[in-house]
Every structure is written in structure tokens, then in C-alpha cells.
Amino acid sequence: MDFSQVELGSEDQAFLDEVRAFLSTHVTDEVIRRDRESGDNFDEGVHLAMGAAGYLSAEFHSETEGGWGRVQRRIWQLEKRRFHAPWVTWGTTAIVARSVLTFGSPELREEVLPGVFSGHVRMCLGYTEPEGGSDIATSKTRAVWDGDSWIINGSKMFTTGAHNSKYVFLITNTDPDAKKHKSLTMFLVPLDSPGIEIQGIRTVDGDRTNIVYYSDVKVDDRYRLGEVNGGWAVLMGPLAVEHGVTERKPDGLDDIAIMMHQGLYMATTVDKVAAAVSRETPSGKKALDDSSVAYRLGRSAARMEASLSAPSMFGRVAIAQTMRDTAPDLMDVLGTASTLPIETDGAADDGASEYLYRWAPLCGIYGGTLEVFRNMIAQHALGLGRPDYSPPKAKVGQ
Template identity: 35%
Template sequence: MDFRNSAQDSGFTAEVRAFFESHVTPEITARVDQDGTLHDAGLHEAIAARRWIGAAWPADVGGLGMDAAEFSAFWEIAQYCRAPIDGQLVTEMVGLTIARLGTEELKQAILPRVISGEVLISLGYTEPDSGSDVAAAKTTAVPVDGGYLINGAKMFTTLAHVADYVFLLARTDPTVSKHRGLTMFLVPTDVEGFEVRAVDTFGGERTNATFYDNVFVPDRLRVGAENDGWAVVMTALDVERASIRGYVGQARRLLDDLLEALQEDPGRLESSATRHALSAVNTKIEAAAALADRVFCIIAKGEIPNTEAAMFKLFVTDVFKDLSHLALDLVGPAALLTGADGSAPVSGHLEHSFRHAQIATIYGGSNEIQRNIIAGRALRLPVA
């Protein structure tokens, strides 16, 4: 198996790096740090103008048909440059799911607007009482003439306050097993009965709680067949893997931030223990990049890398978290200063990365879930 990343040293990589270095301005970074919204309308518009939204989608649904491994450099560089591109990431994931499972009417209504940057979509999976058990959704969708009435609540609907739709999982049949009675919808955020409330997080990101009070959704905004919502969720998780390399970018940036902070006290870099610790974590980051390459090799063969993607996600986010702790150990109390303190090393990014790294182990399925996947599918052990 070839683990080499086809994006390395390509013209596309250089173009993307130059783009983000010029477009991620101090003003954007300051605004994100202040309000926690990982989306910027101007940046999103500029990305769309380059045709980089949906660039790795097949041409028959409006994409450029770029190789997924090559385009993955986009996500790594964006995260390295601290670009607020979560809106693009989630919207592309949902868009490609619609391309695979949506009706022709829905594809024509949504996909061109996704590619042009006109539409943002947030995820409505988790509920206040169900945590990581997405299939335990209690939000209901009752069939009515021409569509459905939705009632319930969702938690962690990040970006719902700026999104046009929520990709919502609702229960349409309470009489069958929890995985079988679910249906997926695109719920407009401008309809009567929809409410969004801000929720601040430990990682500094703004997320939301959203509420649905007799929200009417027409049939044309259902994604997939009625009661087949779990298959839609699995498809969405499948296409999400295209952006996994972003975690590598976050880890590389934190390591570079740590090295910059240590330059303020060069004596620390002369310590053999420090140099060994830094070398070890750099090796782990390169190993994480190789695990990501393996995922793309499997995708290129037309296979679904469930176990391999779980291994990558578990490994890279654990490395990121461990590196955030190492930064605190090596820099000391100053690493806990926020960007609001003018004396904070590297403008407070060490402190922010420490908070964000803990949450990264939860995003995209908690690391406990990833261990269960690896245990069951790779090691053939009983699943907890």
C-alpha cells in the first residue's frame, strides 16, 4: 500500500497555503476568538470564488472531481492557519450526503447553492438527554399533509445561528427499534417555530441549543427514505472522512507555536529531555499523517475505511491532547495566559489549544466510541 500523500509539494498545496496566509487576517482571528463562531462569510465567499467548495465532489453533482487525497491538503493547511472553515466542512459533508441519497429535486435545489457558497448547513444530531447515543433521538417528525411537523430539541447544533438549514435527525416511528424509526430532514432556520440559543463551550467555540415547536418541513426536504435516517447518518459519517487531515494541521500548528514560545528561553531547547519530548511528538504527528494517508488509499480503492478512520481519529486527537499538556509543562504558567493578556506567549494560542484539544477527542465520535469500533471491527472483541 502506498502511504505517500499525493498532495505533498504539489502546486495545489502551494496555492492553498498562499491563499490562507493572505486571507486569514488578524481581524478574522480576533473576531473568532471573541465570539467563537468558526465561520467567516467573507472568507467563505473567497473560497467559493476559487471553486474549492465541493472541489472533490464528482463532476456529475457539480464538483471538480479532484482526488480526495490531493484536496485533503486544503483541510490541513486551513486548520494550520487557524481558518474558521467549520461552516464549509459541515456543509460539504451534508451536501455530498444529499448528492448520494437525495432526490433529484433536492439536489438541484441545494447543491449548486452549496458550491456557490450561498448555503450553510449545521448538524442536528445530539439531544440534551442522549449524549453520544445519536440513535436515541426523541425529537419527533409526524407526517401531515405535504410534509411533517417536527417537535423537540437538539444540543450542540454548532453554527445554527448563521446556517440556512439544520440537518436534523428525527423519530418518525416510535414503535420499532431506535435505529430503524429515524428519518433525516433539512430544516430551514427561518421557519416559524424554530429557536436557537447560544451555548458557550470549554474549547472557546460557540455552539447552540435549538428548539422545534410544530416546525413544518415539506416532503421535498426529507433526505433519504422515511425511517431510513440511520443509513443517512452512516453515509454522512462516511463522507466526513474526506476532511480528516485537518487534525494533522492543528497538531502541526500547536507544535510550531510551542517551539516559538520556547525560543523566548533558548536554554530550555538545549535540554536533552525537552529535545527528546519534542522529537517524539513530531514523530507521532508524522505517524498520524501516515494513518490519514492510509485512509485515503482505502477510499481510492472504493472501500470504506471504517476501522482505519477510527484508528486515525483516536491517534491524532490523543497526540494533539498530549501535546497541549506538554506545552503547559515546558512553558509553565505563562502557557495559561489568554490572548487578552499582552504578555501571553504566541498571543495566547497555547492556552486556547489546550482547551480545544480536550474537546477534539469528542468531535466526530468520542474516542471511547473509536476504541469500540477498533475493538469490534479490527480485533473482533466484544463491543462494550
């Protein structure tokens, strides 16, 4: 394996210098502190600056469409992570924008897409319902045609970024008597429509998401994406992106798996813990001298490296599960000071392992639970068939 420094051509090196200068100017300590306090994973100033610099358009479009080439795209992705740029709302916006481009009318594309690339239009995902869990095809949010428009009633959970967005990519049920995959219709609903209420929810890791209520929300038919009751076809592309099952290019410049952002934080945390246990105490000893500490740290590092090498859905499961498994060990080897959060006096590793511990459970839920993805791997990658949840049959004579 070659660990030597990658040598960039002059044009790509100039681009790297440009990106680093941009990010260091806009992703300041104040931005990171404010984002941590709000839990938004979004900063409007940074987002608009990216739009004004042409970065949003260049990231969205392929090279043949005027976007970045493969190397510059990879540079941008890696540097955004290293600078901890707030990015989640751009991620959902880009997913929805591709559906608008594919399924929206020319008028809707003209209304939405210019603002997407300038940064003024942000979009979020209206999938999960309070009682629906990961099976989004069981949507009970109803859209009913009343002669000149659609009337929508229902509610959606975990609509992250709704309070910073202009539109929501909304799954609705337009035929409750049809099979669940034949009853869905997708809409791009303006979030300033009368009858919409957005309520913030804080997750255990401090992030903000939302529950959104729809009460007799009137939506013009031009905001419909795809055919009536044909919403599953509209959803297939966005779900593939969110699940991390899109095809990787052979040049090796794509992430091995989705959730590499979370994996990078786990790797950074392992490094911080390793540094902490390697420091000498006033007595001249190091925590790492204890063989159990060395073993548990080594095991965490090995599992972390293995998870970052797993591809596609395998990697998604491996990273999230490894975060859950290693976080308690990392905190335990540091002792009680590991329970102190970031920027707290006395925190053993500046709160890195404490945050990893709180973040890990959420990473096994994003876009579907680990159990859902394990079933998908079993069915689609290993060919094991669908799980049978029916009650066990009684034995003869019982």
C-alpha cells in the first residue's frame, strides 16, 4: 500500500490553495461554535458564499455540464470535511434538485434551480412519519385533489433543515386503497404555505431536526413531481443516494462508502485518545503503559480502519456499528474526564470521545436503521431472501 503524498498538477494545486483560502475565511471558529450551539449543520453565510463563488453549481454539475473534474471535486469534498464546514442542508438540497431536474416541469425548474445554485433556495426531505419508522412507503400523509389543487394533511418527523429551507420534498399517499408502493405521489411543497407548522426537536447529540405538521395545505399541481401514484419511481434515485448504493467510478476518487464524514470524526477521535493516553503524568507514567489500555485502544483503531475500508452498504453498517462499539471503550480508557464535553476545562480529549458516544446511536438511524440495512444486504447482496416475521407455526399435536 502506497502512503506517499499525492502530487497534484499545477492547476489542481492552485485549486487546493484557493479552496483552503476560501474555507479558512468563511468557516471560522465562530461559525463552528454557532453551528454546534444551534445543531443546524447549516450556516447561511457560508452557504451563500459558496453559491456566490460558484462552488454549489460546480459541485452539482458534471464536468461535461461545466462542473468540476474528478480531482477537483475530490479536493473540495475532502477539504469541506477537514474544515468542518456545515453541509447537511446542501446535501438534501442537491438530492432534491436532481429530482426537480428530472421530474419537474420547465416552469418549476426555472423557479427552483437558479436559487439552488446561488444558495438562496434550500430543500429538505419529508419522508418519515411519527408512526412510520424506516418504512417510508407506508405514508399516511394524505394528498387529495379538490378540483383545482391538492390538499395535504399529515405530519413528518426528522425533517432536518426544514426551518432553513424553502421547499420540502414530500411523500404523500394519494390512493389509500392501493398497494403501498402504488399509492405514493411526490410534491415539492413551498414551506411558507399556509397550514404548515415547523417544530424543532433536539437529538441526543445536540443536532436539531424537526417535526412538520400539514393542516389543509393547498398545493398547486405544478409542484407535483412525477405521475400521480407514481411517486416510488421518483423516490428511487434519492433513496439510492441516501442509502449509499450509487455506483462508484473506477478511478478511486469516490468515497468507499457513505458516512465517511462520520468515519473521519471517529478516526480523529481515536487519534486524540491515543495522544491523551500517550502523555506522561507528573509521575512519569503513561496510561498506555497499562496493557489493557493498549489492547483496547489497538482494538478500536483496528476496527475503525476495517470499517473505513468496507464498501457501499457494508461500509455504512460497519462505520455506524463501529462508532457504537468503540466509543464506550475510548471513553473508558480515558476515565471520568472523558465525560466532559468540548471546550470544557479538564476534558481528557477536548470532548471528542464524549461527542462520538452521543453521535453514534444517531448514525445507526440516519436514512434507515442498521437493522434495515442488514436486511437489505442479506436480500440484495447475499441473496438470502426476505425475512419471515410471521408467528411460528404450532407443531402437529399441540
